[in-house]
Amino acid sequence: MLNLFNTMTRTVAEFRPIDEKMVSLYTCGPTVYNYAHIGNLRTYIFEDILKRTLFFSGYQVHHVMNVTDVGHLVSDADTGEDKMEVSAQSQGKQIGEIADFFFRAFQLNLADLNILEPDLWCKATDHIPEQIEFIEKLEKKGLTYIIEDGVYFDTSKFPDYGHLARKDKDGLKAGARIDLVAGKRLTTDFALWKFSPKGKQRLMEWDSPWGTGFPGWHIECSAMAMKYLGARIDIHCGGIDHISIHHTNEIAQVESITGNRWVNWWMHGEFLILGRAGAPDFERMSKSSGNFITLEVVKKQGIEPLAFRYFCLNAHYRSPLTFTWQALTAASRSFAKLKMRMLELKENHPEVAAASEAYLGVFQEAVMDDLNMPRALAALWEMLKDTTITPSCKLATLTVMDSILGLNLEMVQKQEILLSEDIQILIQKREQARKEKNYQQADQIRNELLLKGIILQDTTQGTRILLQ
Known part of the structure; x- marks a missing residue:
């Protein structure tokens, strides 16, 4: 239902x-x-x-x-x-x-x-x-009237x-709508057809039964x-x-x-609200004011578009969502971890298995409850942490969940990585921090690499390097 x-x-x-x-x-x-x-x-x-x-x-x-x-x-x-x-x-x-x-x-x-x-x-x-x-x-039907600048609907x-x-x-x-056009009967009345200004040809205009203009x-x-x-x-x-x-x-x-x-x-x-670090005030993103961020700007910050999609799923669509770069970065890290888990399951447990009916039930209940994606994501992560279900079952369950989430997890692939010198230095520093049991620094470097599109996966055979 x-x-x-x-x-x-x-x-x-x-x-x-x-x-x-x-x-x-x-x-x-x-x-x-x-x-x-x-x-x-x-x-x-x-x-x-x-x-x-x-x-x-x-x-x-x-x-x-x-x-x-x-x-x-x-x-x-x-x-x-x-x-x-x-x-x-x-x-x-x-x-x-x-x-x-x-x-x-x-x-x-x-x-x-x-x-x-x-x-x-x-x-x-x-x-x-x-x-x-x-x-x-x-x-x-007698629902319109004409004034100097166009044809209007009579509300x-x-x-x-x-x-x-x-x-x-x-x-x-x-x-x-407080600026009343001359001749409008009510402020709520609205234009159906606007006439081209007299003596001026617009870039776009058409003939109509009421005169040259545009809808x-x-x-x-x-x-x-x-x-x-x-x-x-x-x-x-x-x-x-x-x-x-x-x-x-x-x-x-x-x-x-x-x-x-x-x-x-x-x-x-609901709106995506612009928040500023350390500032208590927030404002709506708007093209008319010039106060907006495009997806290309997000990409130039080293954050992939699907990480923004994941970020949006963390709030209900009817709730305002506050955007800060810190919040998007945190979502990007979480999404990278999800992709890493998907890679691990695909590579190590390719056998076919049935999805978990219990977790799919919880996930589906959230989705069917007015698209409650925060609850749906919570069910996903709970499923991945559950040690009582097999990895192949987790893979099947995650695949079904992603048919709604739309995070394209099935397309995540291991890729050959050409490591730049600065990336190699960071990886070496992290390895040294792990040897010294400085796990805080190791995690910090790992998160820094995540933002650069590098996923480090620690296994019993050593550290594997994957590309987002």
Whole structure:
């Protein structure tokens, strides 16, 4: 039984899909004007765990993800420039170049983190006709109005507006969307189609029944999700920052047309918070503020991407996770130890054995309890420490567990290592420390080598050197 938290109901309940065999899953994808930061990537890791859990539970999954390459303004208040245009102008490139480059970078991030790609990528610019048609349907129902800068959705015509965020319209007025565009009737009203400024040609614009311009950000997800997944969806995911505006607006658009509930399960991942050593204050990672860390920066620090995935698994997806380099380094060491154990089991106990039903039961219970990965990892380590089960059984159990964890443990291989002079010196120093029984120094050097990608495995035949 898979139990998941539903943001709409604020409860954990047994998940039951519309179709007993196929789960429809829509996840909000990247706006490809810049690199994804590791806070964004934490959300995609959570969604990957969800998807793997659905597979593990026997479901097929039809997964659709959008790619925003137009319409996402720098302000949630429907003001400011398009993020794609700002990026292209600042770099002196065509928008197509910017979009292709950062989309490819995002795909490489997913590959580095062993995140399964969606079945279908949907680019907003490939679906302009669908978005125009969607707006026309809203217009026919009397749900839109036109002002000088565009076509807007009239939120007063959707009585349940704001329920996902548990805010009434007055509450939303007091929130982030405080800059009222001239002519907007309510601060909660949002743009469906923005007109190109008079006398100025935008880098991206299209003809429409209302005039030349471009679609708003929210309409793309509604139009594409309905096109590929239909009028009812099992699960819609994103970060918690989508709840009060983007997902609230998506709901208003779709349910105004269908008259029925659109999404059965809304699921949202919490923020990755930037912490600073010795500082009591924390802050959210944000591309708009320039205060963010990319996966490439992590890699340049000598920490492999899957160590970041392991780091994320140590907190529940609905709990904020504080990022510090010290915390990531500690997770990297723990992950290296896990890989070392996997190598040892693969090389020394290749015989086929059944997985431990007892430990798989504990692991599965944690996963099925709203994707409780900290508890699942605890079950994994407890299993590896248990001396009452055979090594071959541990290997089989670890392999099954990793089908959900996604740490790619089966791919860990012994490799020939070309040792640089500084690595050789550190290994020699550690050997000397062990001979002198200075185990504290030996462990310190061993941890230093772990950060450089070197695993030292002490055996009765001597110290084995492995590569992460």
